[in-house]
Amino acid sequence: MAVRLADVAAAVGLSGSTVSRALSDPDKVNPATRERVLKIAQEMGYVPNQSARSLTAGRTDLIGLLVPDIANPFFPPIIKAVQARANDKGKTILIADIDERPGDELQRARLMRKRSDGLLIASPRTPQDQLAELVALQPVVFINREVPGGTSVIIDSADGMDQAVDHLAALGHRSIAYLNGPRRSWSNTQRQKAIKHACRRRSITLHEFGPFEPQVQSGVHAADLVHASEATAVIAYDDLIALGVIARLTERGIRTGEDVSVIGVDDSPMSAMAYPTLTTVHVPGAEAGSAAVDALLALIDGAEPGEVVNLETRLVVRSSTGPAPS
Amino acid sequence: MAVRLADVAAAVGLSGSTVSRALSDPDKVNPATRERVLKIAQEMGYVPNQSARSLTAGRTDLIGLLVPDIANPFFPPIIKAVQARANDKGKTILIADIDERPGDELQRARLMRKRSDGLLIASPRTPQDQLAELVALQPVVFINREVPGGTSVIIDSADGMDQAVDHLAALGHRSIAYLNGPRRSWSNTQRQKAIKHACRRRSITLHEFGPFEPQVQSGVHAADLVHASEATAVIAYDDLIALGVIARLTERGIRTGEDVSVIGVDDSPMSAMAYPTLTTVHVPGAEAGSAAVDALLALIDGAEPGEVVNLETRLVVRSSTGPAPS
DNA sequence: CTGAAAGCGCTTACAG
DNA sequence: CTGAAAGCGCTTACAG
Incomplete structure (x- = not known):
């Protein structure tokens, strides 16, 4: 097999204890000794066995990440940011894809948990009544959903939604439509609430449609409903739905940004490359990922669960919104 | 801490050996005994310590996946498919993002290798002269690049490119442009070669532009170059570049699919939601991911490195291509 | 600063 | 079919 600690020890003529210390706790060893050990270990191509290290150290330096x-x-x-941050901290990411099957989430979380020091669960789909079992898998940090008793990094849609309505109001729109996301989506509840509030405050008439699945096809469907209503602007649950709306309007010869204004949510890469480019609420996924890693490492180090990190959203204005038609 | 094997053994009144066997090698134990052990282990909430298991078993059941x-x-x-396949086989995925820094790839690969039973490296960016060091990290499977001495799952662009040129020829195009991808990209070399060959065979004039980075912005730039040439159709290195071309043409009032035909490569989700929808060469990323996992598991089980799995591509015709303008 | 020894929690020949 | 023992490769108090 590979070179072991004992092989290096024999080669240097020291005990395994000293070699171990030279490698993982350099301050406890004579500098000269350390140099020799490091040099020879390097020459021999010594690589510590992680399983053995984990067994004695009681930790794996692995973090589990679950995404729908x-x-x-x-x-x-989010994945990219989590990976980058974890790497900076010397941790490696285990990834699991739930493939949008809420029923699998808890079981996959359990499996991941026993291989890692803690869990990051993005947009958990687990129903309310089983959430406690997810929280019990401590240390755990939830991304994009506030979970009772759990540590969460959430993205506050209120600000962005408010800005979106404000933007439309300034353009003269008096009647707007909101296309709801999935019924059980925590984000949708937040967005719907914020938008209702914002419209009420400005005496704008709000028409609601949906729920819709977060897919382009849903937007294609929704576009016709919206166009049959009196709304001159539409805010969609997410960019995918918004892009579907635009595609369908364009197909029907209705000009987005002139005849109808469209706003999405997420600021996904596609929103900047659509035609016309999509006005959308920027959701700081990358920041959420980094913050979640930090929160998890704090939990692993003994912090109390329950903290809620709240990130803000903001409107990015592009070409899919314009003055209300007169 | 948590319940250990020894705790379960004490509770059942059996030796640790028997409990261990009941759990991991059920056939070697009396059925009745097995039932008792399983029942009690379950009740006590026993979960085997993976580090200890890995240490004795000599394997981690972890697979490392590197992506640019x-x-x-x-x-x-690709990631999704790899994850799904690995999960089916009882393996968990470690993920690393190279963030398009070729220089980091080898080092990250080494780190991942010592935590896992084998590596999957997608579209490796490591320069030719260091490739051998990557191959040395056996078991390793490369996705989307053929590496001397290594096992690879590659995607053969030739077929798809041939179909693309055929499609354009049938529409009456006699002069087409190819927008090259990054200079050192293995895929680009393959695509360029295939397209050259296909054009020569049909006596079609080929204009080459680039190299371009695989980004929308590159396409925006390229669009003007293409339009200034005599080409009536353009094949881009990938969908991102193709979408940029379309966006720019639309902006300039040039109708895609009528004045100029555009073809991408990848068949990424965006290609179906662009306007007009993008004709593109479907690249079977998911199939490649699954095949790579299978190849890696075979290597781990002792197969000889060097196998090359070749997947085919095919053209998906949408609305961005049409008859050549007369 | 260094070494001998015990231990982390499992698995696996080897006996019986 | 079951048990005692050794061992996987490290780390870490405990002595010196």
Whole structure:
């Protein structure tokens, strides 16, 4: 097999204890000794066995990350940021894709938990009544959902939604539509509430449609409903739905940004490359990912669960919104 | 701490050996005994310590996956498929994002290798002269690049490119442009070669532009170059570049699919939601991911390195291509 | 600063 | 079919 600690010890003519210390706790060893050990270990191509190290140290330096669907463009930026932050901290990421099957989430979380020092669960889909079992898998940090008793990094839609309504109001829109996301989505509840509030405050008429699945196809469907209503602007649950709306309007010869204004949520890469480019609420997925890693490491180090990190959203204005038609 | 094997053994009144066997090698134990052990282990909430198991078993049941950039839409389908396949086989995925820094790839690969039973490296960016060091990290499977001496799952662009040129030829195009991807990209070399060959065979004039980075912005730039040439159709290195071309053409009032035909490569989700929808060469990323996991498991089980799995591509015709303008 | 020894929690020949 | 014992490769009090 590979070179072991004992092989290095024999080669240097020291005990395993000293070699171990030279490698993992350099301050406890004579500098000269340390140099020799390091040099020879290097020459021999010594690589510590992680399983043995984990067994004695009681930790794996592994972090589990669960996401509902890697292919959903909302998640890659989160995954990427989590990975980067964890790497900086000397941790490695285990990844699990739930493939949008809420029933699998808890079981996959249990499996991941026993291989890692803690869990990051992005947009958990587990129903309310089983949430406690997820929280019990401490240390755990939830991303994009506030979970009772659990540590969460959430993204506050209120600000962004408020800005979106404000933007439309300034453009003269008096009647707008909101396309709801999935019924059980925590984010949708937040967004719906914020938008209702914002419209009421400005005496804007709000028409609601949905629930819709977060897919382009849903937007294609929704576009016709919206166009049949009196709304001159539409805010969609997410960019995918918004892009579907635009595609369908364009197909029907209705000009987005002139005849109808459209706003999405997520600021996913596609929103900048659509035609016309999509006005959307920027959701800081990457920041959420980094913050979640930090919160998890704090938990692993003994912090009390329950902290809620709240990130803000903001409107990014592009070409899909314009003055209300007169 | 948690319940250990010894605790379960004490509770059942059996030796640790028997409990161990009942759990991991049920056939070697009396059925009745097995039942008792399983029942009690379950009741006590016993979960085997993976580090200890790995240390004795000599394997981690972990597979490392390296990707150049999780946020690049080409990779999520691969990651998703790898994860799904690995999960089916009882393996868990460690993920690393190289963030498009070729120089980091080898080092990250080494780190991942010592935590896992084997490596999957998607679209390796490591330069030719260091490739051997990557191959030395056996068991390793490369996805989307053929590496001397290594096991690879590659995607053969030739077929798809041939179909693309065929499609354009049938539409009456006699002069087409190819937008090259990054200079050192293995895929680009393959695609360029295939397209040259296909054009020569049909006596079609080929204009080459680039190299370009695989980004929308590159396409925006390229669009003007193409339009200034005599080409009536353009094949881009990937969908991102193709989408940039379309966006710019639309902006300039040039109708895609009528004045100019555009073809991408990847068949990424965006290609179906662009306007007009993008004709593109479907690249079977998910199939590649599954095949790579299978190849890696075979290597881990002792197969000889060097196998090359070749997957085919095919053209998906949408609305961005049409008859050549007369 | 260094070494001998025990221990982390499992698995696996080897006996019986 | 079951048990005692050794061992996987490290780390860490405990002595010196």
